[in-house]
Amino acid sequence: MRLVIRQDYDEVSDWVAHYIKERILQFKPTKDRPFVLGLPSGSSPVGCYQRLAKFCKSGQLSFKHVITFSMDEYVGLPREHSQSYYSFLWKHLYQHLDIPSENINMLDGNAPDLDEECRRYEAKIAQVGGIELFVGGIGPDGHIAFNEPGSSLTSRTRVKTLAYETIIANARFFDGDVSKVPKLALTVGVATVMDAREVCIIIVGAHKSVALAKCVEEGVNHMCTVSAIQLHPKGLIVCDEDTTLELHVKTVKYFKSIEHVHQSLIGKENLSLQGQVISAKGATIGITRPREDQEDPKDTKEDEDHDEDRPSKKKKED
């Protein structure tokens, strides 16, 4: 598992947005071979979505051949409700992209048969060949999607009762009123996420620091369902400094040192092949930023500040 630690929310958003962009560009999706992307709701990915929208607007990235699946949806909340994940994703992402509406997949929390809706969702994922990259978010108790503590780590898409802690955490989106938060949700399962060929989890904020420590330093445990990422061959967590509060200092230093080596290898001693950085020994260690993928300077104000650090950019001395 890789743990990338950035300074703050903006840097995390910037890093993840560039990562998604590079993965899609590298994949070179076509109509017959689309890129399949899993996406979360919640406040964690909003900054990333703003950047993806910007990439799309400036022509650096197209979602024409991207198929998306969102992680979850409340049960019984009308789609047009401002806090449904349907409204959320349209507002923060889809309306800004060139993605064909038929490529957007969301769970319907108002389907007449919720179990059938969940089966349909899993079948659709399988039908398009599985998910290439699942980007996710977690709750303060370490739940991934809405897989609350105690969820089976082999779970698939299904109806879940929300934990009281999640209801309290999400009350901020419902006028702070716990009674307005739906008590049930449809969610992809832990195994649905972990079946993706790559998993990238965004974790930001001190309130998620205990969950991050459990996920990184303790064993795989159904009480912290995101910990299943330890078993994934290509698991990535991107967090900010605040979220590392409960990690051991040596853990933080360890992962930072790995990223440091990673950066220096990207800049100097490696061959770049079709967007992948190949180490001298032949292992794929990262992805480069293709030279033609240069942003319009007026669009890159916040990018310029992090040029040295971002794995997806080639170092300036190149």
Ligand SMILES: O=P(O)(O)OC[C@H]1O[C@](O)(CO)[C@@H](O)[C@@H]1O
């Ligand atoms: O990013 P936030 O606002 O903490 O919300 C996290 C919530 O969003 C989700 O990512 C839902 O997609 C859940 O995993 C979690 O409950």
